[in-house]
Amino acid sequence: xxxxxxxxxxxxxxxxxxxxxxxxxxxxxxxxxxxxxxxxxxxxxxxxxxxxxxxxxxxxxxxxxxxxxxxxxxxxxxxxxxxxxxxxxxxxxxxxxxxxxxxxxxxxxxxxxxxxxxxxxxxxxxxxxxxxxxxxxxxxxxxxxxxxxxxxxxxxxxxxxxxxxxxxxxxxxxxxxxxxxxxxxxxxxxxxxxxxxxxxxxxxxxxxxxxxxxxxxxxxxxxxxxxxxxxxxxxxxxxxxxxxxxxxxxxxxxxxxxxxxxxxxxxxxxxxxxxxxxxxxxxxxxxxxxxxxxxxxxxxxxxxxxxxxxxxxxxxxxxxxxxxxxxxxxxxxxxxxxxxxxxxxxxxxxxxxxxxxxxxxxxxxxxxxxxxxxxxxxxxxxxxxxxxxxxxxxxxxxxxxxxxxxxxxxxxxxxxxxxxxxxxxxxxxxxxxxxxxxxxxxxxxxxxxxxxxxx
Ligand SMILES: [Zn+2]
Numbered sequence: 001x002x003x004x005x006x007x008x009x010x011x012x013x014x015x016x017x018x019x020x021x022x023x024x025x026x027x028x029x030x031x032x033x034x035x036x037x038x039x040x041x042x043x044x045x046x047x048x049x050x051x052x053x054x055x056x057x058x059x060x061x062x063x064x065x066x067x068x069x070x071x072x073x074x075x076x077x078x079x080x081x082x083x084x085x086x087x088x089x090x091x092x093x094x095x096x097x098x099x100x101x102x103x104x105x106x107x108x109x110x111x112x113x114x115x116x117x118x119x120x121x122x123x124x125x126x127x128x129x130x131x132x133x134x135x136x137x138x139x140x141x142x143x144x145x146x147x148x149x150x151x152x153x154x155x156x157x158x159x160x161x162x163x164x165x166x167x168x169x170x171x172x173x174x175x176x177x178x179x180x181x182x183x184x185x186x187x188x189x190x191x192x193x194x195x196x197x198x199x200x201x202x203x204x205x206x207x208x209x210x211x212x213x214x215x216x217x218x219x220x221x222x223x224x225x226x227x228x229x230x231x232x233x234x235x236x237x238x239x240x241x242x243x244x245x246x247x248x249x250x251x252x253x254x255x256x257x258x259x260x261x262x263x264x265x266x267x268x269x270x271x272x273x274x275x276x277x278x279x280x281x282x283x284x285x286x287x288x289x290x291x292x293x294x295x296x297x298x299x300x301x302x303x304x305x306x307x308x309x310x311x312x313x314x315x316x317x318x319x320x321x322x323x324x325x326x327x328x329x330x331x332x333x334x335x336x337x338x339x340x341x342x343x344x345x346x347x348x349x350x351x352x353x354x355x356x357x358x359x360x361x362x363x364x365x366x367x368x369x370x371x372x373x374x375x376x377x378x379x380x381x382x383x384x385x386x387x388x389x390x391x392x393x394x395x396x397x398x399x400x401x402x403x404x405x406x407x408x409x410x411x412x413x414x415x416x417x418x419x420x421x422x423x424x425x426x427x428x429x430x431x432x433x434x435x436x437x438x439x440x441x442x443x444x445x446x447x448x449x450x451x452x453x454x455x
Pocket of ligand 1: 139140143200201206209
């Protein structure tokens with residue numbers, strides 16, 4: 001049951017980027033036509049200041065609970081890209097721009113109205129270049145510039161909906177992993193923020209964030225068509241998740257792709273030297289490879305094995321001689337177990353996804369593996385994935401500066417295959433090469449256990 005709840009949270013986390021909330025469409029259309037990217041005539045009222053207090057508290061909680069990815073160079077990079085998109089000489093009351101990565105493998109991003117913008121490691125890893133990251137940031141920056149959170153918070157209808165959300169969230173209790181943790185914290189501090197920042201704003205406000213986001217990108221010399229490309233990447237359903245909608249009638253990613261493309265029109269082809277540079281994949285991956293490896297670990301922990309394979313494949317193509325990259329690809333295939341690395345078209349149909357979601361409610365990942373191993377296809381996948389994984393660990397050990405973690409991976413692989421002697425040997429090599437390993441005790445216990453079995 002808990003598993004089920006977590007899955008729902010994980011699925012709904014995707015919504016901010018994908019969907020808006022339909023009920024209030026009046027907010028955006030009431031505004032007169034404007035030239036400033038920001039809503040400069042916004043006057044703070046008590047209700048807004050109360051919300052401002054709540055979001056400042058949220059920032060502190062995210063940090064305190066270890067959700068913020070703590071790597072200085074990566075955060076400095078993120079901050080640099082974010083700040084380059086914010087219109088210069090624009091001073092907004094109660095806004096300090098802070099761009100941070102959130103340790104969550106689900107592709108999502110959200111903005112708090114105080115200027116704190118959070119991008120999940122899951123979406124940063126999915127982006128193929130800096131311009132795509134800029135597209136996401138530009139969308140979120142617009143929510144802050146146009147004061148969307150405050151505007152939506154002022155709506156009474158919204159508050160009624162919020163009560164329903166509080167009730168729904170009240171029964172959820174995500175356990176394990178990092179995915180969904182942000183939801184729990186936001187729900188505890190400010191259920192309204194949960195609605196607007198995680199589940200999205202009204203359709204009109206989301207559309208405005210896309211359109212104005214395109215303008216911000218162009219002002220900062222980012223090729224705006226990369227926004228369409230990241231929307232397409234987000235639309236690529238690697239995990240075959242059935243997204244549970246709180247409200248029907250949301251604009252789908254396909255809609256966004258269509259209207260952003262139409263909005264771009266002739267704007268799309270004015271590429272400059274600077275914009276070409278920002279489209280470069282290898283420059284981007286150089287900046288975020290550490291974050292990506294961290295995200296792959298988070299994805300595996302969250303049972304998002306196909307995503308882990310997809311991302312580590314991308315890293316290995318980028319630097320095939322990196323032992324670490326090969327290690328992560330090996331880990332991804334090992335943990336993929338009896339699953340196929342890609343879902344078939346049939347598995348991606350709505351009815352198949354619905355069935356899969358129902359099964360996920362009832363089974364743990366271990367039970368799923370056991371059931372799959374009872375089928376011929378599952379056994380075949382398992383065999384292929386284990387072979388691939390072994391090859392990759394061995395290849396990783398042959399390149400320069402091999403990581404001792406390969407031995408641990410091989411140990412786990414052999415242990416599962418029942419190759420007890422080989423498993424013990426690999427575990428021992430791992431401990432020899434990394435005497436300070438944080439999982440030393442755990443591995444020593446495995447060795448003892450295996451020795452018991454062998455004797
Ligand atoms: Zn949005």
